[in-house]
Amino acid sequence: MFESVLVANRGEIAGRILRTARAMGLKVIAVYSEADADLPFVAEADEAVLIGPADPARSYLNAAAILEAAHRTNARAVHPGSGFLAESAAFARQVADRGLVWVGPPPLTIARMGDKINARNLMKEAGVPVAPGVWEPVPDTGTAIEEAERIGYPVMVKPAAGAGGIGMAAAHHEPSLREAYATARTHAERVFGQGDVLLERYVEGARHVGVQILGLADGMVVALGDRDCSVQRRHQEVAVETPSPGVPPALRERMLAAAVHAGEAVGYRGAGTVEYLVDPAAQDFFFLEMTTRLQAEHPVTEMAGGIDLVEQQFRIAAGEPVSFTGVAPRGHAVEFRVLAEDPRHFLPGTGEIKVWEEPVGDGIRIDAGYAEGTTVTTHYGPLLAKLCVHGDDRDHALARARAAVDAFRIEGPPTNLPFLRELLDRPEFAAGAYDTGLVGRMRARR
Incomplete structure (x- = not known):
């Protein structure tokens, strides 16, 4: 070491x-x-x-x-x-x-998975399910229209490079496709330095579910459970939970096995996440991307599995064996991103934090980046802290989460704590019957 x-x-x-x-x-x-x-x-x-x-x-x-x-x-x-x-x-x-x-994983693995089109092709060769889509970059609007007709509307249009949902948009017909293609290409060139654009089938009512993998020093790849990342605003997660309430056991086993195949296909080492779009109606899933780093959502996997993923990253990087013999997730864990932003329109806020009082109690974990007296600036993302809660089951975890959100006091810049409380009271979320359109529906009614 x-x-x-x-x-x-x-x-x-x-x-x-x-x-x-x-x-x-x-x-x-x-x-x-x-x-x-x-x-x-x-x-x-x-x-x-x-x-x-x-x-x-x-x-x-x-x-x-x-x-x-x-x-x-x-x-x-x-x-x-x-x-x-x-x-x-x-x-x-x-x-x-x-x-x-x-x-982290080898540089070659990062490069191969960083291009979404290349990643799709590699995953298909490895036998991992991929959604209908293109196998090479879409060079112009005319080609995009032809490919969309072949794939079938609606389609998702996104930059082939990068992550974080930047430049992504769904198109349901040709006019919206033209607009989405122009947006994706502009963002691809400006943010990622290359203009390649990807098209693939858009799954209506989909859930976004990731599987945590670890590539061990001896070459073995293991899957450590799934995380539901469907509660999103601007294609970025606001709440995450494990296990996903929308994935039945048989489908989960298929997803975990496919994630292991994905990691083995690229010689993965260290911590990473294989992300899927899940079609609840068809009880099927499609490869979305592989995140070649430690994700912000990792604490729920740690709380449910009783494992320190950062410790395992260090051990694998040093060529040492990991410090666990197996992981059997227990109970339920939920993570909420506490953000410095207006809770209605999600516009970022700044300013000095005058009060910072964290909730405490059994099953509560706070990973914080700020404290009382510090200042939130315009230079970085709005993430203040991650509020993570574990319970014996989902109802227990959500009850603890409601109490924790109510007890978290931050004064100074605006925060999304009121939105998180609203989310916890939303019947769709409380029942676990939500998809990636949940936040949009919450705001459309107001």
Whole structure:
């Protein structure tokens, strides 16, 4: 095991990685921007290095500055966290070229899964179900129209590169397809640096379910359960739970087995997630993408499975055996993203946090990136904390969640805590009978 690790990220995910590393006896090095100097993760690290101004391009996306910080502090490994450079194959190669341990999957795996069209093709070859769609980039609007007619409306149009739902849109007819294609191409070029666009069948009433995998140091791939990520606004998860209430046992077993095949097909190592669109009506599923990093949703898998995924990441990266012999998930776990945003329109908010009081009690876990007296700025995403709750079953977990949301006090910038309470009271969510359109329906009625 390496003696020290540099965490190339910020906020709650940096703090979460830092705490496991310290528990394992590792020296922890943080990097931070000028805007983040007062955040908790900086003070919690054994050593912290300023890497640039608030602009992410000049700090958390500045590979040269991060590698220089690793050199200056004699770090032996780099953990990229979630977001920023976590899914950059180029950065992973640079880390390895410097003789450092990369805590993540091999750079080639990141590159192969980073292109959604290439990933679809690889998964089909591996026998993983994929939705009807294209097998190469769609070069222009005319081709998009032809392909949509072949696939059958509605279709999902999205950039072939990147993640986070950026540039995605569903098209139900030719006029909306033209608009969606133009939007996807623009976002692909501006955000991801290449304009490739993908089309595939859009599944009405679908659920978005991911399967946590671990690729072990000896080459074996294991699946550690599923997570339902269907509660989304702007294609980004707001609430996640395990196990998915919309997946019966037989379908779950098929999904877990397919996720293992997917990981084996690309020589996966470390923690990753195989994501599916689930068609509840047909009791079927389709490969969506493979996320080649630690996901923000990982705490629910940890709470249900009694496992520390970051510890396993470190062990696998060091070539050591994992510290568990098997995982039998128990009970039910739910995670809510507490965001600095208006709870009605989901517009981001900023400002100093004047009050921060976290809920406490059995089955409650808070992964926080901020604290009282810190300031939320415009430079980064609005995630303040992840409120995670575990219970003996789903009803027990949701009852604890309602109490926890009511007890969480944050004053200063606006937060989505009122929306989370509204979600918990929504009959569709309470019954577990929801899909990716839930948040849109909640707002359409008001």
